[in-house]
Amino acid sequence: MSASPPAESKQIRARLDTAVVPAWDVGGMPGGLRVTPDSGWVDNRLEARRSYDRADSAASLARAGRVIGYQLVYDDAAETALRSGIGLQAFLTSVELFSSAKGASASLRGRLAFARGLENRSPQPGIRFGAV
Structure with missing residues (x-):
């Protein structure tokens, strides 16, 4: 375990959950969607x-400087969009805290490269990456 984060990092972490996109910032909750x-x-x-990415582990993420993340996941529990073929089925917004800008940038570059490698492929059944 590394030394405790500086006070500034603790303050940022305390507000991290307010940085994701809440429903009111997308024009209200789209019909039928709920926070999961x-x-x-x-x-x-x-x-x-x-x-x-199967290479990811808690230890590798910590070494990369990732401290914690927060996400909001919205979905259509009634599956109205799937049944009708129209509408939004789900969306996710997330934010992550890194110990440094360098670590955050490296993580973003790595994730983009990984996602580009999956472009128009399926990393697991039921999931398909479109254009990245």
Whole structure:
């Protein structure tokens, strides 16, 4: 475990959940969508478990400077959009805190490169990456 984060980092972490896109910033909650139980804090262990990149681990994310994340997930629980073929089925907004701008930039570059490698492919059943 590394030394405790500086006071400024603790203050930023305390406000991290306010940085994701809340429903009112997208013009209100689109009809039928709800915030899912998946919403909330995402530590490095959970982020690694959810990652499409099998090389990700809690330890590798911590070494890369990732401190914590927060996400809001909205979905159409009634599956109205799927049944009708029109509308928004789901969307996710997230934000991550890194210990440095350098670590955040490196992570973003790495994730973009990884996503580009999956462009127009399926990393797992039911998921397909479009254009990146």
